[in-house]
Amino acid sequence: MHRSNLAQLFVVAVSTLPSPVWAADNELYDDPPPEDAAFVRWIEAETPPEILGILMPEEPGDVYYPVSAALTDGGRAGSFYTAAVDATGNVHVIREPDREDRSKVLLTLLNLSDQHTRLVLSDQNIDVVGDTDTNSAGGRTVNPVAATLSVVTSTGAVLGRFDVQLRRGQNVTFVARPDGADLIENRFGPNIGG
Numbered sequence: 001m002h003r004s005n006l007a008q009l010f011v012v013a014v015s016t017l018p019s020p021v022w023a024a025d026n027e028l029y030d031d032p033p034p035e036d037a038a039f040v041r042w043i044e045a046e047t048p049p050e051i052l053g054i055l056m057p058e059e060p061g062d063v064y065y066p067v068s069a070a071l072t073d074g075g076r077a078g079s080f081y082t083a084a085v086d087a088t089g090n091v092h093v094i095r096e097p098d099r100e101d102r103s104k105v106l107l108t109l110l111n112l113s114d115q116h117t118r119l120v121l122s123d124q125n126i127d128v129v130g131d132t133d134t135n136s137a138g139g140r141t142v143n144p145v146a147a148t149l150s151v152v153t154s155t156g157a158v159l160g161r162f163d164v165q166l167r168r169g170q171n172v173t174f175v176a177r178p179d180g181a182d183l184i185e186n187r188f189g190p191n192i193g194g
Contacts, residue, residue: 031191033066038075040065040192043084043110043175043184049091051083054192063189071193086135087114087178097139099171104141106171109151111136116154117176121147122161132176144168151181 033039040056041064042048048056053073057065069077080096096108109119109129119129119138128149132138144166151159151174160181164172171186 033191034068036069036077037066037191038069038072038077039080039188040067040072040075041080041082043082046085048083051093052081057189057192061187061189062184063187065189065192067192082110082137082173084110084112084175086112092135094135094137096137096173099141101141103168105144105166105168106139106141107149107166108137108139108171108173109176110173111138111176113153113159113176113178117159118152118154119174120150120152122150123148129174142166144170149174151176 038052040051040054041062042051042056043062047058050056052075054067054071064080067075069075069079075081076095078098080099081093082096083091083093086092092112094110096110097106099106107119107129109117109132111117111132111134114134116131116133118127118131120127128142129138129140131154146163146165148161148163150161153159153176159176160174160183162174162183164183166172173184173186175182175184
């Protein structure tokens with residue numbers, strides 16, 4: 001065999017071997033979610049309980065974890081669930097509104113307070129997300145915008161006021177509690193289970 005042909009054969013053989021660079025690049029990314037993924041998160045500082053029959057990661061962090069819906073107790077593929085402690089001290093798992101238009105921003109109001117709440121444009125008292133029952137969630141998709149939003153109770157008390165600059169692809173959750181409200185930008189962690 002001619003020497004230049006041998007060199008070409010060597011280059012082809014080496015280039016088809018798994019490369020350490022390729023392997024390292026693949027380790028940068030988590031596995032994609034299962035095809036029937038349900039997304040589950042725990043938003044408390046304490047160690048999470050089982051949620052929908054799934055053992056959650058030990059570290060809290062307000063992160064959605066994809067899990068095969070087939071591995072859960074009642075989780076639906078494509079649905080999002082938040083588990084938290086309500087105003088009475090009980091753990092509730094709340095199914096969130098479906099995400100219909102992914103080109104817009106989804107605003108979710110998660111009500112863990114002891115009365116109905118709304119998400120409103122602060123300066124005009126116009127509903128963005130209307131009356132939301134205790135231990136439930138409401139939502140609305142909006143275009144990216146800068147606004148001041150408030151979480152208010154049915155008695156008119158302001159639980160929280162937030163200046164937001166919403167960007168396309170960003171989804172946020174407003175969490176209403178008896179003593180105030182928080183804003184969580186939705187994030188995702190690695191898959192749970194097989």
